[in-house]
Amino acid sequence: MSSVPERGEIAEEYTWDLTDLFADDEAWEAAYEAVEGRLSELEAYKGRVTDEAETLQAVLELREEIGRRVENVASYARMRRDEDTTDGTYQAYWARAQSLSADAASAASFIEPELQKADPERIEAFLEENQDLVEYDHYFEDVLRMKPHTRSPEVEALLADLSEVTGAAGEVYTMLTNADVEFPAVQVDAEDRRITLSNFTTLQKHPDRDVRRRVYEAFYDEWADYRHTIGTAYENSVTADTKLAEARHYGTAREAALDGPNVPAEVYDTLLDTVEANLDVLHRHAELKRTCLGVDELRMWDLYAPMTGEETPDVEYDRAAEYVVEAVAPLGEAYRDRMAEGLEARWVDVYETANKQSGAYSGGTYDSQPYVLMNYQDDVASMFTLAHELGHSMHSEFTSDSQPHVYASYEIFVAEVASTVNEALLTHHLLETVDDERFRRAVLDEYLERFRSTLFRQTMFADFEHRAHESSEAGEALTPDRLDEWFREVKARYYEPAVLDEHIAREWMRIPHFYRAYYVYQYATGISAANAIVDRILEAGEPAAADYREFLRSGSRGYPLELLETAGIDMSSPEPIEAAIDTYDGLVSEYESLR
Numbered sequence: 001m002s003s004v005p006e007r008g009e010i011a012e013e014y015t016w017d018l019t020d021l022f023a024d025d026e027a028w029e030a031a032y033e034a035v036e037g038r039l040s041e042l043e044a045y046k047g048r049v050t051d052e053a054e055t056l057q058a059v060l061e062l063r064e065e066i067g068r069r070v071e072n073v074a075s076y077a078r079m080r081r082d083e084d085t086t087d088g089t090y091q092a093y094w095a096r097a098q099s100l101s102a103d104a105a106s107a108a109s110f111i112e113p114e115l116q117k118a119d120p121e122r123i124e125a126f127l128e129e130n131q132d133l134v135e136y137d138h139y140f141e142d143v144l145r146m147k148p149h150t151r152s153p154e155v156e157a158l159l160a161d162l163s164e165v166t167g168a169a170g171e172v173y174t175m176l177t178n179a180d181v182e183f184p185a186v187q188v189d190a191e192d193r194r195i196t197l198s199n200f201t202t203l204q205k206h207p208d209r210d211v212r213r214r215v216y217e218a219f220y221d222e223w224a225d226y227r228h229t230i231g232t233a234y235e236n237s238v239t240a241d242t243k244l245a246e247a248r249h250y251g252t253a254r255e256a257a258l259d260g261p262n263v264p265a266e267v268y269d270t271l272l273d274t275v276e277a278n279l280d281v282l283h284r285h286a287e288l289k290r291t292c293l294g295v296d297e298l299r300m301w302d303l304y305a306p307m308t309g310e311e312t313p314d315v316e317y318d319r320a321a322e323y324v325v326e327a328v329a330p331l332g333e334a335y336r337d338r339m340a341e342g343l344e345a346r347w348v349d350v351y352e353t354a355n356k357q358s359g360a361y362s363g364g365t366y367d368s369q370p371y372v373l374m375n376y377q378d379d380v381a382s383m384f385t386l387a388h389e390l391g392h393s394m395h396s397e398f399t400s401d402s403q404p405h406v407y408a409s410y411e412i413f414v415a416e417v418a419s420t421v422n423e424a425l426l427t428h429h430l431l432e433t434v435d436d437e438r439f440r441r442a443v444l445d446e447y448l449e450r451f452r453s454t455l456f457r458q459t460m461f462a463d464f465e466h467r468a469h470e471s472s473e474a475g476e477a478l479t480p481d482r483l484d485e486w487f488r489e490v491k492a493r494y495y496e497p498a499v500l501d502e503h504i505a506r507e508w509m510r511i512p513h514f515y516r517a518y519y520v521y522q523y524a525t526g527i528s529a530a531n532a533i534v535d536r537i538l539e540a541g542e543p544a545a546a547d548y549r550e551f552l553r554s555g556s557r558g559y560p561l562e563l564l565e566t567a568g569i570d571m572s573s574p575e576p577i578e579a580a581i582d583t584y585d586g587l588v589s590e591y592e593s594l595r
Helices: 025-036 039-045 053-083 088-107 111-117 120-129 131-145 153-161 168-180 209-224 227-247 253-259 265-276 279-293 317-327 333-344 380-402 412-433 437-473 480-494 502-510 521-540 542-553 560-566 575-594
Strands: 185-188 191-194 348-351 361-363 371-376
Touching (some): 025 088, 039 053, 053 088, 053 131, 053 361, 053 371, 088 153, 111 131, 120 131, 153 227, 209 227, 209 502, 227 502, 253 265, 253 437, 265 437, 265 521, 279 437, 279 480, 279 575, 317 333, 317 380, 317 412, 371 380, 380 412, 380 437, 380 542, 412 437, 412 521, 412 542, 412 560, 437 575, 521 575, 542 560
Antiparallel strands (some): 185 191, 361 371
């Protein structure tokens, strides 16, 4: 049977180098104990936050120092756990790190309520008196904006303490699906292949339609065995979203989720309405796929199949990395060279190994280099995923170089722009420079799939999760049967030309992002903004690239819609979404011309 390699079988150069965080586990333990012992230092500032400008500066700097150390501890623990989700040692590290993070949040939870009790004029006077506080100007603005939704110091401390509990459903889901569930093996190319969360989509691209069908049915049959457990986990996650929103005096979980980054609800509604009004373009793509595959009916196991009718060309990791570095040249020499240096410095944990966390992400901290988790599969899709995650990493690099720690993180709304800009540039570069027609078709097909799965599929998910939250808030039980029904309904609307079956109704069960409320819509807004940015850069050249780099440097020193205006994009209107759909429609036409 074809099996996933053990971690020890992978060459060191293809694993991430966590020594930039801690030299070893002993250093991690020492850092854990040191920062744990410092949490009590914050106690001395309770009731005194706005006594004097110097006092305010001191407490903010102490919180930052502690926060940075906690982030390092938590990041190392998470990444060690993700290397092997069944390793009890690192499961314990991660659990301890989560507890430490909750304790640190609780210890500092009095700061913002005390700031909100002060008159805005007093904060302004502090800024005039102490120039070291000026860098906190946007932070103060944001804290005061949230005053109606911030509770007393005692309640804030309790909510911080409860963060492990309110996030437990997602943790249970992660451990269940990554460590406990074992998907069956299916015969592929005369050998048994174990289905995993990481290789499922790759297997769904197999040129043999019967292989795709058997993989699809075996995969979703396995999910059916856990429907009640996962249904309960999701219901509890949605309930936690609602209760936390109520605790902060919001009317709904969506209102709470969008108010954090200060994104108007109209942006969410505009996305759903605009995509819904243009489903005919998605249907056109689906019909083109049916024709290219030469089938009478497009079935759910055909959705990921390449329109080329064959497996995508192999793209080994090293070559993929070269392509990605070459593709970002329009963003400037400094951007391109820093990415290349990062790849040499082992930012990336490349290959799938036994019990490794599925999927991909970009992580790291303000004090460390970025880190990218991959489960690279030597195909075109993995190359695009590499470009995507490196976009996040470069966003972090530019922000950390330019902003103080208070603005070092950034909202997902803008994060998904940075990642998708890289994907769009990669597509443009490959279509412009590669002569191999088979490879060009594969690239175009892949980017069409990226558009489908990012703009349309994620909006479909956003539609589903909004209905789940609204129903829960209305007092309805979120049973697995009801969730199946709702998902099947929205899937049928989006994929009208395709034939649905009972298996696809379970797809909601395999979406980990549903455990982060109102997260998925930002993939769709992100790809819309990203394509508008790339259009500007390819048309205007360096001035537009400079605007984009300024956006990357801004971190969270501004609200998402404001930051995107820096890059020349207005996400308060439907125009970027409509332009992205037009681009998608044009790519469908381009593929038709290559047939």
